[in-house]
Amino acid sequence: MKEKLFLPTRREALGTMIGAGLGVWLAPFGAAPAQTMASSKIHFDKLAPGASSAYPFALPDLPYAFNALAAAIDEQTMQIHHDRHHKAYTDNLNNALKDHPEWQKKSIVELLSNLQAVPAEVRTAVRNHGGGYFNHALFWRMMGPNGGGAPTGDLAAAINRDLGSFDACKEKFNKAASTLFGSGWAWLVRTAEGKLEVVQTPNQDTPLASGQKPVLGIDVWEHAYYLRYQNKRADYIANFWNVINWEQCAKNFAA
Numbered sequence: 001m002k003e004k005l006f007l008p009t010r011r012e013a014l015g016t017m018i019g020a021g022l023g024v025w026l027a028p029f030g031a032a033p034a035q036t037m038a039s040s041k042i043h044f045d046k047l048a049p050g051a052s053s054a055y056p057f058a059l060p061d062l063p064y065a066f067n068a069l070a071a072a073i074d075e076q077t078m079q080i081h082h083d084r085h086h087k088a089y090t091d092n093l094n095n096a097l098k099d100h101p102e103w104q105k106k107s108i109v110e111l112l113s114n115l116q117a118v119p120a121e122v123r124t125a126v127r128n129h130g131g132g133y134f135n136h137a138l139f140w141r142m143m144g145p146n147g148g149g150a151p152t153g154d155l156a157a158a159i160n161r162d163l164g165s166f167d168a169c170k171e172k173f174n175k176a177a178s179t180l181f182g183s184g185w186a187w188l189v190r191t192a193e194g195k196l197e198v199v200q201t202p203n204q205d206t207p208l209a210s211g212q213k214p215v216l217g218i219d220v221w222e223h224a225y226y227l228r229y230q231n232k233r234a235d236y237i238a239n240f241w242n243v244i245n246w247e248q249c250a251k252n253f254a255a
């Protein structure tokens with residue numbers, strides 16, 4: 001099982017990068033053209049600067065003040081969301097791996113990209129808490145006090161090419177975020193073929209598990225918005241566009 005998913009030759013080739021603390025994307029098992037392989041590496045340190053790529057995972061600091069995103073999210077929500085929810089995912093992920101030294105060597109990207117290879121007794125914990133660790137580390141960076149506006153450069157061009165226009169992209173993303181039933185996330189992702197798509201993931205599942213790279217994501221769990229918006233999720237989603245850090249999203253697209 002392990003050999004099937006982590007091909008020794010590929011592991012050796014990527015060993016130095018893993019050793020350097022970079023999250024490395026492993027393509028799903030099966031033949032992949034060299035070009036796809038090269039473009040499908042994920043550098044977690046670029047997606048979530050300050051977060052840990054491997055065990056023991058540390059709660060990354062918010063890169064701005066709790067009240068910095070007031071154009072979309074209130075101070076109290078930010079504090080509880082970061083200090084309690086994200087911290088709990090971090091602690092629970094570390095607990096899940098504490099008796100599995102061989103899995104402590106895997107990066108968070110490897111773990112979440114190859115969940116079926118993770119030992120059955122901790123697989124659900126890694127999926128839920130590892131997913132929560134990863135998703136939130138990205139989420140804080142996808143937003144910022146000087147956010148909003150529109151994407152530029154290569155990302156803007158890819159949005160126009162694959163989704164028609166920025167407005168069409170927004171409409172699709174808003175629909176994915178507002179119609180997600182229960183708890184989860186809506187994402188703008190880059191597929192293994194390099195195409196941009198809008199997708200939903202339930203709970204703390206990540207796009208990594210489907211072979212996709214996250215470019216932009218919104219947390220639509222009620223804990224992300226309920227204090228200020230109560231049942232008006234659509235208002236939270238509309239205001240989210242005021243705080244998007246497009247500079248980081250462009251890095252995610254390229255990373």
Ligand code: MN3
Pocket residue numbers: 081085136219221223224
């Ligand atoms: Mn959350």
